[in-house]
Amino acid sequence: MPGSQRRALHPLLLERGYWRNRLQVLKLARPSVLLVPRPELSTATIEVDEFRIRAHDGIRLFGLRAQGRQHSTPAAIRIRIVGPCELPQIDAAALDGGTREFVLQLPAGRRLEDRVLDVLRVCQLASSESSEGTSQVSLVATDRDHEPDEFLIASQLLAKELED
Helix, strand or coil: CCCCCCCCCCCCHHHHHHHHHHHHHHHHHCCCCCHHHHHHHHCCCCCEEEEEECCCCCEEEEEEEEEEECCCCCCCCEEECCCCCCCCCCHHHHHHEEEEEEEEECCCCCCHHHHHHHHHHHHHHHHHCCCCCCEEEEECCCCCCCCCCHHHHHHHHHHHHHHC
């Protein structure tokens, strides 16, 4: 994340062997995606859909996906998360220039491991809509001074995936 300071994570949170098994489960679990148009949230320039996707452990995740109507292929993809008590809202200003935005509402009571895998599941969904894979996906914290742990870990795992 440009402009923000990344705090150091405990090395065990990034242990490759630990995540290798969990990432394998994520790859094997069928995502089962459903997109539902949300015309009441859409505008003349922005198209909004609600996405529902099955997490690695079978829990249903949901959120919003938005893009400008004039751009069919995203130039960039951003993913944000909101808490279980927050209303997912699209950042219309961020959609300029062909950016597509996914806003994931995290379920209450999820462990850190599950939240990381939830973010990676949405990254899979987002990158499936792009020809460049996860290299176009950026994780954007709502509070620019505090990046969530799940974003810190997921971004490290994504960077290692790109290296391999």
